[in-house]
Amino acid sequence: MEPQYLLILVVLLGAMALTVPVYLCLFFTALAGFALFTDIPLIFLVQTLFRSMDNFALIVVLFFILCGNIMTSGSIVHKLIRFANVTVGWLPGGLAMAGVMACAMFGAISGSTVATVVAIGGFMIPALIENNYEESFTLGVMTTAPNLGIIIPPSITMILYSMVSSCSLEGLFLTGFVPGLTITVAMCGYCYIWAKRNPGFKAAPMPTFTEFWAAFKDGFWSLMLPVVIFAGIFSGAFTANEAAVVACVYALVVELFIHKTTKWGGLKKIMVNSAVTSASLLIIVAGATAFGKYLTIENIPTKLSELIVGTISQPWVFLLIMQVWLLVVGMFMDCISATLILTPIFLPMLEKFEINAVHFGLLMTINLAIGYTTPPLGVSLYITGAMRNKDLIYVSKAAMPWIIIQISVLMLYTYWPSAVLWLPRAMGWSVD
Secondary structure (H helix, E strand, O other): OHHHHHHHHHHHHHHHHHHOOOHHHHHHHHHHHHHHHHHOOOHHHHHHHHHOOOOOHHHHHHHHHHHHHHHHOHHHHHHHHHHHHHHHHOOOOOHHHHHHHHHHHHHHHHOHHHHHHHHHHHHHHHHHHHOOOOOHHHHHHHHHHHHHHOOOOOOOHHHHHHHHOOHHHHHHHHOOOOHHHHHHHHHHHHHHHHHHOOOOOOOOOOOOOHHHHHHHHHHHHHHHHHHHHHHHHHOOOOOHHHHHHHHHHHHHHHHHHHHOOOOOOOOOOHHHHHHHHHHHHHHHHHHHHHHHHHHHOHHHHHHHHHHHHHOOOOHHHHHHHHHHHHHHHHHHHHHHHHHHHHHHHHHHHHHOOOOHHHHHHHHHHHHHHHHOOOEEEEOHHHHHHHHOOOOHHHHHHHHHHHHHHHHHHHHHHHOOHHHHHHHHOOOOOOOO
8 A cells, every 4th residue: 555545544544533523534634635645726625525515416315304304393204103003013023013114114205314213213212112122122123223214215325326326316216125125024023033032012902904994094195105206206207306306395285284293383493404414414425525536536446446356356255345345334434425435436346347336336225224223333323322321332232133134135135136126127227
């Protein structure tokens, strides 16, 4: 490794070790690289920051954030949870299954893991504990199930990957359904097995058809939101960007005029919260883009590609090493920064090993989603830990069985690409 690259790495890792915010770590590392090792005027770095945020593709992310906040402030989340509980709550471990299903349904709207943890976890964790579920089991499932928020489309990570790689966003979205459903079923299966081995919790009675129908009618408008999004995108009625706007308008109309749980006076708070979240995301995008621009100028992606291609000859070995590497990266870096920085590095390697870029985008999404629940910097660990006043070690141990389930699904689809690519191909979207 050349001395200048070693210095850049030391600056980046040192800043992270000092718990400097990730976007500042990336920006100051890029600043050091431009100032010390290039002849490019620093005004170019400033221009890069502004251009990174002036990207039409980011609109879809910002509107899905707004949509998630509208749902969280209203009653859509509670109605989704109620419907999920009526559907499976009577089974052994049914309330935990309902939490997993609610995360899957909410993820099919919001596209954010953190939003799913706050919205679903804030309601389900007290409910599970009140029904005598063990605290470690409760925190484990409600820390990891929200990962479905960015695996099941729409997904912020997929949007950013598509923006960088120029892959079909609709095709990439479609690849997320199979692994998302697989993880949902696997986690529900584990809930059932755990409940059989650990009796003592309260189980809901089996609902009558009347009760099920009442829950369905009550949650109908909530359940239709993901249907509207995906039917519109994949029928060609509107694009993914337009879908985010449609989702916001739909959620707002439902909460204001049908559920009537959101008042006009509360819209200001929703808009401000969404603006703050969006601004935080854009700052991360700016920092990651600045660092990525330095890597590109130094031709580091090509050098790494040549080094790896010269060392590894088999695609399956490359995929294994990349998955392990991404799991490590996910422990220290948020999915937004990792996607923007690593995607340009990986793309030349994919061509060398003849690996489908859409397939790899899905693997990257799943992998970085798991990063939300892996210590030491897994955001979900801190959120659920704060809800029950538990430390990082306790929550990490509680999450470990569920993380193993998700990694197992990741490895399954790493080496079985046809299982996820058949759906977009069948629906006529280009993924080759």
